[in-house]
Amino acid sequence: MIWVYKYDENYIWQAGKDILVDVENGEKIPKGYTDKQPPDGLFIAKYDPNKEEWFEAASKEYMDSLQPDPPPPDDVALLKKQVALLTLQLSQLQKGGAS
Known part of the structure; x- marks a missing residue:
């Protein structure tokens, strides 16, 4: 068989x-x-x-x-992104304003 x-x-x-x-x-x-x-x-x-x-x-x-969507970023990843953006904005202000 x-x-x-x-x-x-x-x-x-x-x-x-x-x-x-x-x-x-x-x-x-x-x-x-x-x-x-x-x-x-x-x-x-x-x-x-x-x-x-x-x-x-x-x-x-x-x-x-058929592939699953990527998981949304976790809270730590979002906070890291916000800190990086704020750090960039702060450094631009310290140099005399945004370019």
Whole structure:
């Protein structure tokens, strides 16, 4: 028995629809399935039947949209920024005004 991996009419992997096929007893791999496992880490796995391999079909924009937003700066980082700005303004005043 081997696992086979389903893809749709556009060759996109259909996660969760994988099945076991008993090839040792003559069972054939059904159409729309392959015995090549999609590699981990693909956002949208697409199968190339000519090369018999999976590749990434997701655009960079799509992958970027799934990344979490960066966390907001913490209070210490905000205070450091304010201190730096105030220090700059103070040094400009001591030199005779802002340039």
